[in-house]
Amino acid sequence: MATLAGLLRRPRKLYWGWYVVLVSAAAHFVSGGIYGTGFGVFFKPMAQDLGLTRTMVAGATSLRSLTNAFTGPLIGPLLDKYGPRPIMIVGSFMAVLGTMAMGQVRDAFQFYLIMGVLSPLAMAGIGDLVAGTTVAKWFIRYRGRALGFSAAGISAGIAVIAPINEWVIREYDWRTAWLVSALLVGALVMLPTVLFMRRSPESMGLLPDGDEAPTEAEPGFHGGRAALREQNWSLREAVRTPTLWLTIAALDLAGMGVSGITIHQVPYVTDLGYSPAIAASMITVWGVFALLAKVIFGFLGEKYTVRYLTAFCFFGSALGVLIIMQADRGIFFVYAYAVVHGLLRGGYPLLVPLTWANYYGRTFLGTIRGIVAPFSLISSAMGPVFAGWLFDQTGSYTLAFGMFIVALTLGGLLMLVAKPPAHKATPSGREPLRTAAG
Numbered sequence: 535m536a537t538l539a540g541l542l543r544r545p546r547k548l549y550w551g552w553y554v555v556l557v558s559a560a561a562h563f564v565s566g567g568i569y570g571t572g573f574g575v576f577f578k579p580m581a582q583d584l585g586l587t588r589t590m591v592a593g594a595t596s597l598r599s600l601t602n603a604f605t606g607p608l609i610g611p612l613l614d615k616y617g618p619r620p621i622m623i624v625g626s627f628m629a630v631l632g633t634m635a636m637g638q639v640r641d642a643f644q645f646y647l648i649m650g651v652l653s654p655l656a657m658a659g660i661g662d663l664v665a666g667t668t669v670a671k672w673f674i675r676y677r678g679r680a681l682g683f684s685a686a687g688i689s690a691g692i693a694v695i696a697p698i699n700e701w702v703i704r705e706y707d708w709r710t711a712w713l714v715s716a717l718l719v720g721a722l723v724m725l726p727t728v729l730f731m732r733r734s735p736e737s738m739g740l741l742p743d744g745d746e747a748p749t750e751a752e753p754g755f756h757g758g759r760a761a762l763r764e765q766n767w768s769l770r771e772a773v774r775t776p777t778l779w780l781t782i783a784a785l786d787l788a789g790m791g792v793s794g795i796t797i798h799q800v801p802y803v804t805d806l807g808y809s810p811a812i813a814a815s816m817i818t819v820w821g822v823f824a825l826l827a828k829v830i831f832g833f834l835g836e837k838y839t840v841r842y843l844t845a846f847c848f849f850g851s852a853l854g855v856l857i858i859m860q861a862d863r864g865i866f867f868v869y870a871y872a873v874v875h876g877l878l879r880g881g882y883p884l885l886v887p888l889t890w891a892n893y894y895g896r897t898f899l900g901t902i903r904g905i906v907a908p909f910s911l912i913s914s915a916m917g918p919v920f921a922g923w924l925f926d927q928t929g930s931y932t933l934a935f936g937m938f939i940v941a942l943t944l945g946g947l948l949m950l951v952a953k954p955p956a957h958k959a960t961p962s963g964r965e966p967l968r969t970a971a972g
Contacts (some may be wrong), residue, residue: 535768547743551672553730555680557612558665559687560722561622562883565657566693566765568633568715569598569698571821574699574757574800575814576881579708586642587802591921595797599915603908605658609665610904614897617733618668625659626724630658630716637712660723662883663907667900670891671734674742675836678888682832685884686825693821700814716848734896742896765957766895772902772955780952782906785886788848790944792882794917795875797856802931806862814841819872827880844885848946850878852939859935893954 566572612621632653639645658664661770666681671681675964695718702711734743772778800813834843854875860867887903894902921934 539898550732550737550738550740551669551742554732555669555674555684557622557723557726557731558669558684559690560726561626561660561665562662562685562687563659563691564629564695564715564719564722565686565691566883567656567693568687568719569653571692571796571799572673572696572699572815574797574817575622575703575810576708577797577801578804578810578908580639580645583708584639584645586904587922587926588798589922589926590642591645591690592797592918594646594649595793596915596917597646597665598654599793599918600794600912601651601654602630602658602661602947603910603912603915605655606663606904606907608904609663610657610900610902610907613664613667613904617731618664619727619731619733621659621664622727623724624936625656625661625664626719626727628656629653629882630724631711633716633719637709637716642686642821644852654736660727662887663900663903666883667891667903668731669731670899671896672742674896675892676743677831678835678884679722679829681888682830682835683882685832686828688823688883689821689823689828689880693818693825693950696742696817696821697814703785704810717933722751726754736925754854762808765955766897766953767893767902767957769901769905771903771957772894772898777952777953777955778906780948781893782909783938784844784848784945784948784952786945787941787948788851789909789910790943791855791945792851792879792917793914794921794934794938795858796852797918798921798925798931798934799858799871802858802935803861803868805931806871808861808865808868811827812865814870816868816872819869820876823876824880828884831881832884835885837886840889840892840896841952841954843881844889845949846887847878847881848942848949851875851882852946853940855878855935855939855942859932873900909942 553726577588577591579585581588609621632648632655635648639648666684669680669684670677695715698742699711699715732738765956767775800810800817803813803816804810819928826968831843831847854871857867857874858871861871890903890906891899917938924934
């Protein structure tokens with residue numbers, strides 16, 4: 535009878551956190567496919583039409599990173615205080631307007647103003663700081679896979695939106711492609727945010743991971759080598775740990791290489807004589823394997839030490855850059871780069887928020903990530919403009935790409951040193967939850 539009763543029991547409702555993951559994935563889908571790696575299909579058409587050098591185009595993307603950097607300290611505390619929904623509603627509305635405005639750019643000043651300042655201010659409301667941090671707050675045991683599925687939206691956007699925009703640019707023009715992109719932002723982010731985005735499981739009377747009742751730490755959740763209890767750090771406590779500064783340094787170095795190759799990979803390939811269609815197909819292959827990587831790294835992040843996975847991701851990224859530098863030897867290296875770099879570097883967008891969440895807990899995660907954002911994003915801003923300047927000076931990407939390999943390798947080595955922080959003693963009255971801090 536007990537078995538029959540179990541069969542007849544109403545099925546358990548889907549945990550609301552997975553709806554949050556879907557909305558976050560949609561936000562990542564449009565941001566990655568339009569402004570991240572997907573921006574590569576706009577690079578040369580806009581530069582040629584507007585009379586811009588590559589340094590100037592890359593400079594606008596770097597200014598965009600700088601703008602994002604200084605919105606972090608403002609958005610982070612607001613996220614912890616008010617939750618993601620009001621921020622994402624305003625952000626998605628402004629992102630639609632900003633993306634439409636990109637199609638109306640007529641000169642360098644307007645390009646810098648919209649691409650470098652106004653558009654990132656809008657997109658910050660639906661960016662990784664808000665979307666990724668919110669997902670991390672809904673999960674502990676399943677945080678890795680949740681962030682992996684969320685970040686997979688970035689790769690899906692690259693694989694889908696980039697070739698669509700390349701086709702629209704080829705058949706019509708780049709201004710029409712920006713209009714199409716704006717419609718995608720409105721349709722895929724704004725309404726789902728209103729319906730499904732929520733602050734935290736506690737705000738809905740739920741528990742992280744969909745648990746029905748608090749449980750003691752048990753084997754079955756292995757954060758690295760052992761089950762640990764989540765330690766929630768305040769900002770003041772976090773900045774006093776050497777781990778925070780080592781992690782920032784590691785992400786700074788790696789971020790320079792990641793952002794630099796992201797912006798210049800399409801211009802580099804087309805400079806070698808490959809068609810824009812081949813370059814777009816390279817991005818599609820890259821996106822497919824990067825999507826797969828996010829899911830794989832997500833599950834691995836629940837089992838293995840996160841700093842080892844992050845270091846592996848950085849070393850793999852360096853290998854990918856080395857491969858694309860051989861692309862003048864044949865098209866095989868173009869697609870070999872897409873597979874290797876996509877599969878190994880693809881975990882970057884989920885491993886970064888996973889590291890911060892596992893190291894410093896959920897309670898003040900938005901504030902901590904917001905405060906450290908300027909440090910990480912300033913270095914990311916340097917990568918594209920640095921590569922563009924070296925190209926304009928030398929007529930080649932060889933020196934820039936070589937330095938990206940060095941930066942990514944050093945970032946991986948520093949990440950290995952950044953061991954998880956630990957409170958000397960649990961503060962009175964605080965009962966942290968379990969998580970993988972490794």
